[in-house]
Amino acid sequence: MPCPCCGELDYKVIGSRIRKGRIETGERNLYSIxxxxxxxxxxxxxxxxxxxxxxxxxxxxxxxxxIEGFEPLVLEVDELTTARWISWFSKLVEYWIQIIISLLVQRQLESTLVTVLSDRSLSVLERIGCLTGDAPDWLARLVQPVVNHHFWLHTRFACLS
Incomplete structure (x- = not known):
């Protein structure tokens, strides 16, 4: 994939870092990024x-x-965490859809898809289904282009006084 900043393909591996991800059972998987x-x-x-x-x-x-409404199997995930996930998703999903619409328009792809994604009479999950398909892992397919094009909004700011 080309660099989102300059568009070049000339990368050099300078190391790796460990990233943890929890699964449904609460177990942690370690990934080398x-x-x-x-x-x-x-x-x-x-x-x-x-x-x-x-x-x-x-x-x-x-x-x-x-987000789809299934109860998690994880004992460590409390209702506040799932409520935060749903709130996070509902606040950012329109932004992500608009980013993907702009990427489609920029590449001059599928004008019918752009029309469907812009139709607010459909539910958010229906619009995402038109974009990513109904198969599992739709959230990852929705997030990936936003992250790869450096449009990801994060809330991890350090407050300095």
Whole structure:
């Protein structure tokens, strides 16, 4: 994939870092995430697998299940966490859809799909289904282009006084 900052394909692996992801049973999986430096612009990127969402501790399919209304099998996930996931999703989903619409328009792809995604009479999950399909892992497929094009909004700010 080309660098989202300069568009070049010249990366150099400069190391890796460990990322944890929890699954339905509460077990932690460890993933080695490669750190890549774009040689022309010197920006550092992390190769995040589809099953992880930036800044989330649980894997995408667990969060996806909560958003769809399934009860998690994890004993450690309390109702406040699932409520935060649903609130997080509902606040950002329109932004993600608009980013994907703009990427489709930019690439001049599927004008009918852009029309369907813009139709607000459909529910959010129906619009996402038109975009990513009805198969599992739709959340990962929705998040991936937003992250890869550096449009991800994060809320991890350090407050300095």
């Amino acid at each position: 490669r750190r890549l430096r774009c040689q022309p612009c010197w920006k550092i990127h992390h190769e995040l697998p589809d099953l992880l969402i930036p800044y989330k501790r649980y894997e995408a399919f667990v969060i996806e299940g909560c």
